[in-house]
Amino acid sequence: MSGLLQGIRIVELASWTYVPSAGAALSDWGAEVVKIEDTRGGDPCRYLTIGGLDPAQSRVDANFMMELGNHGKRSIGVDIKSERGRDILRRLIERADVFLTNWLPAALERADLSVERIREFNPNVIVARGSGQGSRGPERDRGGFDAASYLARGAVAYALTPPDAEYPVTQTPAFGDLQGGITLAGGIAAALFHRATTGHAPVVDSSLLSQGVWAMAPDIAAADYYGIDRIPVGNAGTAPNPAVNRYRTRDGRWIQLVFLQADRYWKGFCERIGRPDMATDERFVPLANLVANKETATAELRHTFAERDLADWQKILADEPGVWATLASPKEVLSDPQVVANGYLMTVTDAAGREYRTAAAPVQFDETPPPPRRAPEYGEHTEDILLELGFDWDAIIAAKEAGAVL
Template sequence: MHRPMEGVRVLEVAQFTFVPAAGAVLADWGADIVKVEHAETGDAQRGLVRVLGLDAGREGSSFAPIMEGPNRSKRSIGIALDKPESRPVLEELVRRSDVFLTNYLPAARRKLGITLEDIRAINPDIIFVVGSGFGGGGPDSERGAYDSTAFWARGGSADGLNDPDTDRSVFMPSGAYGDNLGGMTIAGGIAAALFGRKCTGEPSELDVSLLAVGAWATQFNVNLAMMTGGPLPKESKKTQAPGNPLSGNYRTSDGRWLQFSVLQPTRYWGEFFRALGLDELAADTRYGTLEAIAAEKDTIFTTIADAIASRPYEDWVVAFKDFSGQWAPVQDAWDIANDAALIANGRIVDVIDADGKPQKLVANPVRFDRQPVRMTRAPQFAEHTDDILRELGLDDDQLIALKIAGAVT
């Protein structure tokens, strides 16, 4: 059963990445996702041409990763939900769905008649899922958010990376960073809700907020602050374990980085320094205890930093290839795309884009039964409108009438 969601039908009324990313994960797992897009403008994310200063696509190509990632393997239908002529189409889609998935704000849901009460009046058994900025309760329940604000800034990740003397708060390392984590969280919640409905017959209402996902990601710090009764002290992030220079990041001669997390430095001491080419230090018996290492941490840190700074990144990747301690090269996006472990485990997937050209996408991190992910490209705007409407039983005259009314595209 490597596609455990086969047979599950999801109606997605959402845009951007948070929430659509959940649909993408469910599609990877085998669900049938019908994506409802605005009949005139489509998903607003289709209009993004630059993300974090980078081109979102390539001139002359239909393939745009900002849309492909969170929308692969879906079908798109263009519906003007604000036109009464479209209501029968929406209602029939709701009747045929197991899950209703949205990130529209409460005011928009009320205006368009897609609140929990509206949807459950059509299909009492449907699982109703909202991805929100700050949760369905409290003073900010009506406010919108992006992952940069609710997840990254308000959820604690930015503060956790800021050194005490920084003059600029650190920004997210990748576009849609919190959105993708949030989408994975929503997908897990939907899986639990489907299981619960099967066991009890009761459908669930789910609310996953970017703020809550952010707090979950930083929960160690949050829990520690609550235990101590105040803000945590600010320290430089030069090493994750102060007093242990074998746990930290070091810069190579060509400006790349290596990350070490050797939390048992006495166990790996000799092997570590032999990999560095410092055999004399590897055999130095003065550093046989944690206390002795901590007492000389600054000197040892400088020795390691100087050694690593003397050679380029690729040399060190080879030198530490067989090191049994815990370390990793700090990889950029191209390195990750070519990571042997990801490829061997089927987490980099080949797809054919709308122009018939081969492309690659990152798969969701869950692998079922050691099988590859079956994935197709994201749909073009409203690409499947006619097919979906015919599945609902509409004939050509009815399709034309809906299009003349502006109810569908």
């Protein structure tokens, strides 16, 4: 089943990708999510362009970043600064189980949307907040994006950059946002369970900084335990254990080996790749010797893998019991048999009937992927939602004429 949260209503006042992606995950799990957008253009993510990509060259009429963070939702365009708009917001919150937002504390206070004020509308609503740096501390009201709050400040870039690199590692769009969003969604699910069992509706907080700290927890813990600034790493292409490293094939592709128990797999692996000599070489067995002679072993494996193309190695290693994988391109993931079999991508259709794919939330229930649904158009469901809230057409028309709704 994919409708585990069926009957749960979520009001989302959030933009960009981090917090909206939490709403998308909850929608995948069955919740009804109403996305509130302003009347001056809506979520700025709708107009985001990614460097090197010309929207005019897309084969479908869809914004892939909006789809990731907003599929399955309904959108209402409201000016919550107006009297009519605040009444609409109040009515939405009165019916909601969760109020989800990425507005910072000071902005919520200015909008008269403190936790206490929201609880006046609905004492049982769960308030869930996602921020850059957290809800407390001197930078609680400082904005954040994942490249800064997660990648930079969370020590992700520092810990993952090889010491011989000229520049620190960077990230693809929403790299930390999507990880943070699924974490926030999990926190909301826990809060819903807590409310169901105790009657108490907690405030849920998460941040991009906290997600970075969680992602880099081993490095941060080691820094404390050993008084070091990072776990020691070699230059790019090296590894303490040659059986846990990446190797380039003849055609320029890469294979990742992850033989954490190298002694268990080493002999069969070496025979499989046509290097039985390495299986009995005392320099490479047992594991302690392999690590002690890692430069020599790595050089031998580099030479061996460079003799064949990736397709050849995929056939040779097909029955390898040790863990390994091809470094896949994003385009290859679209047709990965495991991705397809497990429904990790949902296929949606645009207005012209052209199909496109977007990622679903990475958690399923009873082995059932969520139903494919697109992201809403800007304010697409404004009138439907107002009718559900009890507004008649005269009131809706008046609100439109006053600029309170789209």
